[in-house]
Amino acid sequence: MSKFDAVFYDFDGTLADSIPIILKSFRMAYEDVFGYCDRTPEDFMTFIGRPLETTFEQHGPELTKTLTDAYLRINEEMLRNDEIDLFPGVEEDLRYIKSLGIKQGIVTSKKRVSCMTTVKIKGIEDIFDTFIFKEDSDRHKPDGRPLEVAAERAGLSSASRILYVGDAVPDMLCARNAGAGFALVDWTRMPFETLPSGDGTWIISSLKDIPCIINS
Secondary structure (H helix, E strand, C coil): CCCCCEEEECCECCCECCHHHHHHHHHHHHHHHHCCCCCCHHHHHCCCCCCHHHHHHHHCHHHHHHHHHHHHHHHHHHHHCCCCCECCCHHHHHHHHHHCCCEEEEECCCCHHHHHHHHHHCCCHHHCCEEECHHHCCCCCCCCHHHHHHHHHHCCCCHHHEEEEECCHHHHHHHHHHCCEEEEECCCCCCHHHCCCCCCEEEECCHHHHHHHHCC
């Protein structure tokens, strides 16, 4: 019997090499709203994996909306201009996994339009059976609720039947809080010392490692 029935992926930093564009979007949003940016790339790295509204809430409700709107406007223009690439080999590996009959999906804190713009431009929409975006869950990473919703949508008995693949602490905590398995991609741009390890965590150097984990 397989250890897992489906594999779900985070998007930014896991499938898509979007971290540089995200950092640029944060910087430009702060410059647009405040006229300057006093945050460092290291500061922005701690924002990744969480909804924008959570990231900006430290500035109060009004500025949270203003910063979120500015970020989305800037970021979505970059997405439409196809400034994001998939990591090398990702599409081929995803199609290989699909050929094995393994269910695949995306669970991301991104809004639907932001994620699907890149998914459609890159021509990978047909690979996935289930998509979970920010709008699909009432709670967000690091809470386990997005993976619970993914399990429900995929017709799984529970989130424990999911292997979640990600690149950041919120991804890992989401998996743990949902009772899912977790695989960390070794091409993460996050400092490894910030990523706790433990039981139920695999480190993979290729998505082609996934079938072995599922069938272990």
